[in-house]
Each structure stands twice: as structure tokens, then as C-alpha cells.
Amino acid sequence: MRKNACEVNHQLLTAKRQGNSHQVAGLNKALNNTNEYCTQDGLKAELQQKIDDTNSEIEEYKTGLKKAKR
Numbered sequence: 001m002r003k004n005a006c007e008v009n010h011q012l013l014t015a016k017r018q019g020n021s022h023q024v025a026g027l028n029k030a031l032n033n034t035n036e037y038c039t040q041d042g043l044k045a046e047l048q049q050k051i052d053d054t055n056s057e058i059e060e061y062k063t064g065l066k067k068a069k070r
Contacts, residue, residue, distance in 0.1 A: 004034045004038050005031065005034050005038070008030050008034055011023075011027050012024065012027040012028065012031060
């Protein structure tokens with residue numbers, strides 16, 4: 001959660017320095033949404049899904065390797 005907010009904050013500061021008011025408005029909205037909707041549980045579930053997907057890919061590679069060895 002904090003990583004996303006920090007990234008958006010950094011972009012927001014850059015946009016302010018460059019005087020890009022349209023980008024500032026969009027980033028403010030993104031920051032508000034990040035703070036409101038980006039929860040620890042949501043991030044944890046997202047990361048767990050990535051881990052599960054990666055483990056599935058590993059199993060597929062292992063199966064392919066076994067077939068190739070035969």
C-alpha cells in the first residue's frame with residue numbers, strides 16, 4: 001500500500017515542479033484512490049495470486065522437462 005502511494009506522491013511532486021496542472025489533477029485523484037482502496041489485504045491477495053500463477057508455470061515447466069527427458 002505504501003509503495004503505490006509513495007510512487008504516486010513522487011510523480012505528483014514532479015508534475016507540480018514542471019507546472020503540469022492536468023497531470024497534477026490526475027495524480028491527486030490517483031493518490032486519493034490509492035489511499036482509499038489499496039489495502040494490505042488487497043495487496044496480499046494480489047501478491048499471493050502472482051505466487052500461485054508462478055508456481056503453476058513452474059509445474060508446467062517441470063512436466064515438460066520430464067517429457068523431454070523420456
